[in-house]
Amino acid sequence: RIRHYKWEVKYEYKSPDCYKKLVITINGKSPGPTILAQEGDTVIVEVTNKLLLENLAIHWHGIRQIGTPWSDGTEGVTQCPVVPGDTFKYEFKVDRAGTYLYHAHYGMQRESGLYGSIRVSVPDNFKEPFAYDYDQSIILTDWYHKSTYEQATGLSSIPFVWVGEPQSLLIQGKGKFNCSSASLTANTCNTTNPECSPYTITVIPGKTYRLRVASLTALSALSFQIEGHNMTVVEADGSYVEPFVVKNLFIYSGETYSMLIKADQDPSRNYWMTTNVVSRPPNTTQGLGFLNYYPNHPRRSPPTVPPTGPIWNDAAPRLNQSLAIKAHHDFIVTPPTTSNRVIVFLNTQNRINGYVHWSVNNVSFTLPHTPYLIALKKKLHHVFSQTPPPEGYDFVNYDIYNVSKNPNATTSNAIYRLGFNTTVDIILQNANTMNVNNSETHPWHLHGHDFWVLGYGEGKFDMNKDPKNYNLVNPIMKNTVPLHPYGWTALRFKADNPGAWLFHCHIDSHFYMGMGVVFEEGIDKVGELPSSIMGCGETKGFGKP
Numbered sequence: 001r002i003r004h005y006k007w008e009v010k011y012e013y014k015s016p017d018c019y020k021k022l023v024i025t026i027n028g029k030s031p032g033p034t035i036l037a038q039e040g041d042t043v044i045v046e047v048t049n050k051l052l053l054e055n056l057a058i059h060w061h062g063i064r065q066i067g068t069p070w071s072d073g074t075e076g077v078t079q080c081p082v083v084p085g086d087t088f089k090y091e092f093k094v095d096r097a098g099t100y101l102y103h104a105h106y107g108m109q110r111e112s113g114l115y116g117s118i119r120v121s122v123p124d125n126f127k128e129p130f131a132y133d134y135d136q137s138i139i140l141t142d143w144y145h146k147s148t149y150e151q152a153t154g155l156s157s158i159p160f161v162w163v164g165e166p167q168s169l170l171i172q173g174k175g176k177f178n179c180s181s182a183s184l185t186a187n188t189c190n191t192t193n194p195e196c197s198p199y200t201i202t203v204i205p206g207k208t209y210r211l212r213v214a215s216l217t218a219l220s221a222l223s224f225q226i227e228g229h230n231m232t233v234v235e236a237d238g239s240y241v242e243p244f245v246v247k248n249l250f251i252y253s254g255e256t257y258s259m260l261i262k263a264d265q266d267p268s269r270n271y272w273m274t275t276n277v278v279s280r281p282p283n284t285t286q287g288l289g290f291l292n293y294y295p296n297h298p299r300r301s302p303p304t305v306p307p308t309g310p311i312w313n314d315a316a317p318r319l320n321q322s323l324a325i326k327a328h329h330d331f332i333v334t335p336p337t338t339s340n341r342v343i344v345f346l347n348t349q350n351r352i353n354g355y356v357h358w359s360v361n362n363v364s365f366t367l368p369h370t371p372y373l374i375a376l377k378k379k380l381h382h383v384f385s386q387t388p389p390p391e392g393y394d395f396v397n398y399d400i401y402n403v404s405k406n407p408n409a410t411t412s413n414a415i416y417r418l419g420f421n422t423t424v425d426i427i428l429q430n431a432n433t434m435n436v437n438n439s440e441t442h443p444w445h446l447h448g449h450d451f452w453v454l455g456y457g458e459g460k461f462d463m464n465k466d467p468k469n470y471n472l473v474n475p476i477m478k479n480t481v482p483l484h485p486y487g488w489t490a491l492r493f494k495a496d497n498p499g500a501w502l503f504h505c506h507i508d509s510h511f512y513m514g515m516g517v518v519f520e521e522g523i524d525k526v527g528e529l530p531s532s533i534m535g536c537g538e539t540k541g542f543g544k545p
């Protein structure tokens with residue numbers, strides 16, 4: 001079946017957390033409409049850019065785009081941006097059931113509100129390894145009051161102006177900023193505005209709910225909790241998980257989880273739904289929503305104080321959750337036992353000509369003016385650097401626990417070219433930032449593929465020892481994983497999807513500051529590129545007949 005959507009994207013004044021600011025909406029809404037489809041369907045989205053003064057691109061997060069690499073929606077990698085007034089048609093197959101996302105992939109546009117859920121249901125005769133009565137998708141975000149322009153300008157300035165902690169946390173686009181804390185008029189900040197009434201899920205006592213929870217935060221790692229209710233994790237990024245029970249779920253930007261929740265508590269009241277910042281000093285008040293037990297009034301506040309989140313700087317439970325996620329025993333996709341290539345990515349914060357950047361192996365990524373997919377296919381070799389980027393760093397001498405003695409790095413738009421159908425291992429290695437005793441959590445997201453998560457560890461990855469402990473038995477397949485502070489994360493994937501694919505930190509500001517790489521594989525197998533993706537950089541005129 002074909003699922004056809006027509007979207008109009010524009011800026012509108014909205015008050016998602018009671019504070020009025022410009023928000024990007026799709027057909028008047030943020031979060032945008034949920035895409036509902038069944039495995040094997042074709043999704044067509046015709047997007048009209050009505051942003052007036054701003055380009056646009058939309059990425060279908062978790063959809064592998066097999067055979068349609070030009071529909072990945074990654075500005076600068078797979079397409080030219082959609083300019084104001086233009087309509088762009090995305091068309092792709094949703095080839096696997098699961099919980100996915102869409103969001104802007106142009107500059108830091110995502111955090112202005114351009115995002116939503118994709119829910120792909122299983123084929124008609126397929127039985128999932130768990131049962132539930134109702135299905136619900138929610139997206140967690142953090143929210144800034146400054147525009148993305150102000151933020152991006154600060155990040156690109158000397159002196160560096162960091163975006164700071166978010167002003168509020170949103171659950172499905174709703175939060176609550178403390179309007180009295182600033183010199184704000186009722187016109188700009190009003191806590192009685194219905195636009196910022198708490199997000200509410202109504203449940204029927206005794207029923208089981210599949211809650212599909214995703215994070216698209218700009219910065220924050222989150223803990224998600226429903227007061228008094230255990231949650232059974234059953235799916236992650238479109239793969240079935242060997243079920244495990246949590247009281248709070250740690251979730252990083254770009255991840256999706258399905259959890260089963262039974263409405264089995266005292267039905268005479270409502271319960272809190274909470275999100276809290278973890279891994280960074282919490283300077284943002286917790287996000288609140290209601291779990292409403294029918295027939296209680298959906299706006300009735302729970303009689304309790306909301307549960308506080310876990311201790312923000314206790315990394316052990318976060319690492320333990322990462323380690324607990326395994327493939328469901330009936331749905332194991334066994335990884336190849338060896339790989340053809342191992343690439344180590346050292347993650348560092350750097351200074352280049354006085355500007356603050358993030359780098360991988362001391363190279364900070366910049367996008368070329370001509371999208372890679374087109375440049376590669378049309379053999380425009382001069383549009384990006386042909387010097388291969390580094391496969392690792394100085395393993396012996398680099399001290400990951402201290403501020404680097406030489407934080408200088410370089411910028412490059414070179415890419416990693418992978419042999420088609422080869423197996424590639426990626427070791428993400430964390431390190432200290434330019435501040436003493438500080439290492440941050442980075443959620444890394446791969447476009448166009450799922451990878452096996454072979455292991456996580458603390459400290460410096462040991463090439464001789466650590467691979468012996470890889471989980472090659474039942475590793476989960478995901479598209480986004482956390483790299484924990486001062487730790488490493490090991491991934492394996494098959495380079496079997498012809499195209500050019502971004503792999504990057506899903507923190508908006510970090511990717512903006514250069515924290516990403518691009519992989520190319522099987523470019524000669526990519527079909528004819530649609531002219532609609534062209535028109536910028538060296539492709540001017542390519543789009544015309």
Ligand SMILES: O=C1O[C@H]([C@@H](O)CO)C(O)=C1O
Binds near residue numbers: 440
């Ligand atoms: O990129 C970043 O900059 C700040 C801080 O390091 C600036 O001093 C921070 O927390 C980041 O993640």
